Amino acid sequence: MAGHVDALYIFLLIVTGMMTLLIFVCLIYFAARYRHRPGVRAEQLEGSTPLEITWSAIPFVIFMVIFAWGATVYFKERTPPDDAAEVYVVAKQWMWKVEHAEGQREINELHVPVGRDVKLIMTSQDVIHSFYIPAFRIKQDVLPGRYTVEWFRATKPGVYHLFCAEYCGTQHSGMVGDIVVQEPAQYEAWMNGGSTGPLSVTGEKIFAELGCSTCHRTDTQGRGPNLQGVFGKPVQLEDGRTVTADENYVRECILDPGAKRVKGFQPIMPTFQGLVSEEQVNALVAYIKSISAAKPGHADEKSKTSASTAAPQIREEVQQNALPNAQSNGSQVQ
Ligand code: HEC
Numbered sequence: 001m002a003g004h005v006d007a008l009y010i011f012l013l014i015v016t017g018m019m020t021l022l023i024f025v026c027l028i029y030f031a032a033r034y035r036h037r038p039g040v041r042a043e044q045l046e047g048s049t050p051l052e053i054t055w056s057a058i059p060f061v062i063f064m065v066i067f068a069w070g071a072t073v074y075f076k077e078r079t080p081p082d083d084a085a086e087v088y089v090v091a092k093q094w095m096w097k098v099e100h101a102e103g104q105r106e107i108n109e110l111h112v113p114v115g116r117d118v119k120l121i122m123t124s125q126d127v128i129h130s131f132y133i134p135a136f137r138i139k140q141d142v143l144p145g146r147y148t149v150e151w152f153r154a155t156k157p158g159v160y161h162l163f164c165a166e167y168c169g170t171q172h173s174g175m176v177g178d179i180v181v182q183e184p185a186q187y188e189a190w191m192n193g194g195s196t197g198p199l200s201v202t203g204e205k206i207f208a209e210l211g212c213s214t215c216h217r218t219d220t221q222g223r224g225p226n227l228q229g230v231f232g233k234p235v236q237l238e239d240g241r242t243v244t245a246d247e248n249y250v251r252e253c254i255l256d257p258g259a260k261r262v263k264g265f266q267p268i269m270p271t272f273q274g275l276v277s278e279e280q281v282n283a284l285v286a287y288i289k290s291i292s293a294a295k296p297g298h299a300d301e302k303s304k305t306s307a308s309t310a311a312p313q314i315r316e317e318v319q320q321n322a323l324p325n326a327q328s329n330g331s332q333v334q
C-alpha cells in the first residue's frame, strides 16, 4: 500500500502547496497594486459571475479527485485478499502476542515471507491498542471484545518497526516490536523450527476439551448446529436477521451466545466468557474455519475450483504460493 498512500500524499502536498503559493502571490500583488495613493479614490467593484463559477468549479473538481482517489486507496487497504495467510494477534498491556495459522507463536515479532499477502486478525485482552507498521503505511485499532483486521504484502526483506499507536497505559511507548520480512527459503527454515502444530488442530483439541463437541456433532443428532461448512455462510437468526458467519460472529457465539441465537435451536449454549483465553478463542475460530470447505468469497471468485471439498483447494493454494507448506489457513493443514 505504501506506494499508493505516498502518491496520494504527494498529490495533496502539491495541491495545497500550489494553493498556498497562489494565495501569497495574489496577496502581495494586490497589496502593492491597490495600495493607498494620495489623490486616488477607492472604487466599489460589482461581482463577476464567470469568476465566481471558476473559483467554485475548479476546487470542486480537485476535491472530487481527492475524494475518489482516497476512497479507492482506502477500500484497497481495508479489503484483505481472500487467499491471504492468516495470523492472529492478541494485544495486551504491553506486548503483542502473535500466532500463525501453522501454530508458530511469537511475542513482539512477526515473521513473514516476502511477497505473501498476510491478513492479521486482531483483538485485545485489555484496553484499546493500535497495530501500526509505518513502513507499510498501515494502522488499525485493536479492540477488546471483537476482531479487527488489517493486511499487507511485504515487498522487501528486512526488519520493520511495529508500534502501538493508541495510548494504552504507562508503558505504551515500550509496546513496540519487529516485523521480520524474510526470503521464502529463510522463512521456511524459521517456520519449521518449534511449532505446537497448526492453530486449527489446537482449536480442535480445545473444542473437545470444553465440551463443544458434545452439542456440536458432525451429524444432525447434536443439540447444537453442525458447524461444518458454517463459516463464511449466511446464518438465519431467531430474531429474523441474517448474518454472515465471519470471525466476529463465531467469536460472539462463544463469548456471548445470547446476542445472536441461531434459528431453530434451543437457547442452551452456555457462555464461555471468562473460561477461554483470547488465544483459545482464536484457535476455536481457526478450527471452525478449517471445517468449512471454502473461505468467504473464495468459492465464488475461483469458481474453477470445487468448493465442496477441501482437497482441491489445498493443491491450488500450494501451487499459487509456490511454497511447499504455504498453508493460507487451517483448512489447508488438515
Ligand atoms: C449445551 C450445548 C452446547 C455447547 C456445550 C456448545 N454449544 Fe455452541 N451452540 C449450541 C446451540 C443450541 C446453538 C444454536 C443456538 C444459539 O445460537 O445459541 C449453538 C451455536 C453455536 C455457534 C453458531 C453456529 C451457527 O450455525 O451459526 C457456534 C459457532 C458455536 N455454537 C460454537 C461453540 C463452541 C466453540 C463451543 C465450545 C466452546 C460451543 N459452541 C459449545 C449449543 C452448544
Ligand SMILES: [Cu+2]
Binding pocket: 091, 094, 128, 129, 130, 164, 165, 166, 167, 168, 172, 175
Ligand atoms: Cu498498546
